[in-house]
Amino acid sequence: MARAGAAAKIGRKGPEAVLPGSGACTLDRLIHERLRLGIISALSVNQVLTFAELKTLLSTTDGNLSVHARKLEEAGYIACDKKFAGRLPRTEFRLTAKGRTALEAYLTHMENLIKATRRQ
Numbered sequence: 001m002a003r004a005g006a007a008a009k010i011g012r013k014g015p016e017a018v019l020p021g022s023g024a025c026t027l028d029r030l031i032h033e034r035l036r037l038g039i040i041s042a043l044s045v046n047q048v049l050t051f052a053e054l055k056t057l058l059s060t061t062d063g064n065l066s067v068h069a070r071k072l073e074e075a076g077y078i079a080c081d082k083k084f085a086g087r088l089p090r091t092e093f094r095l096t097a098k099g100r101t102a103l104e105a106y107l108t109h110m111e112n113l114i115k116a117t118r119r120q
Helices: 002-009 034-045 051-058 062-074 097-118
Strands: 078-085 088-095
Touching (some): 034 097, 051 088
Antiparallel strands (some): 078 088
């Protein structure tokens, strides 16, 4: 019952969860998706990762990685650089300043959510 009460205090505003009493602090749904969070997290600790490295690291398919990476790229969170290594195409990704800022805000939001939930 205590958990239901705690969950009820976390309001909903459209598709984004809001912390109790926070108003302006909303969850970044773009980053919150599992695979996109994995991409952003991996790039936050690696300067550059190739498509193949991300695919292996995240245990996903080419199509799935392509779709999610494109969404992050369109948002300006990651940058994609396509080049050739010999005759083979090589796609590299890196985290942008905007992406790092978004990840920091996301992590702060999640830390606050955890703290608020544990106080219940």
